[in-house]
Amino acid sequence: KAGVTQTPRYLIKTRGQQVTLSCSPISGHRSVSWYQQTPGQGLQFLFEYFSETQRNKGNFPGRFSGRQFSNSRSEMNVSTLELGDSALYLCASSLEGSLNTEAFFGQGTRLTVV
């Protein structure tokens, strides 16, 4: 079956702009979570959604937001981009987000802010 699909794979934006990243989970998976990966900070949790509800949020400014649709697809939005937002953004999906279900990661969207 198809894996987790993230679009676009690469993105270049200018400081001050906003960006929307998309994640299509594996069919049947209802939990979607997002992570930011940078060389300096490593992998950091952004947020997790289950059945359109945000169940947990990481320690990121309000410029970072997300949502999940009824078909479990998820988007994250970053407004007023800063140079430090340049990163690989990874999406993961699982059946229900519990410890008993494996999380599958997409290949990520590489965002470069110039």
Place this chain on the structure above:
Amino acid sequence: GDSVTQMEGPVTLSEEAFLTINCTYTATGYPSLFWYVQYPGEGLQLLLKATKADDKGSNKGFEATYRKETTSFHLEKGSVQVSDSAVYFCALSTSGTYKYIFGTGTRLKVLA
């Protein structure tokens, strides 16, 4: 807060050498522990996991044992291959948080 510390890389080994990547954790609850692997240009893949003390996770020749007394979850493989070259992440998750806390990753390079 909860955290994961893993050994700095990169680690460079010859093919068939023994591998150990150290991982220790700090957690207030009773976490499950994981090793994920990231190949170049790819997302993370679950390598193995352990959900309670003394559990041993294993997969593809890799093993790790959940040691509560030393708060450790070291990754080992008896004989590495060139194809094992990747970045390895140790992680924990606690029930009800719906998130992973990752270590900084250890890059492994295996030479033929």
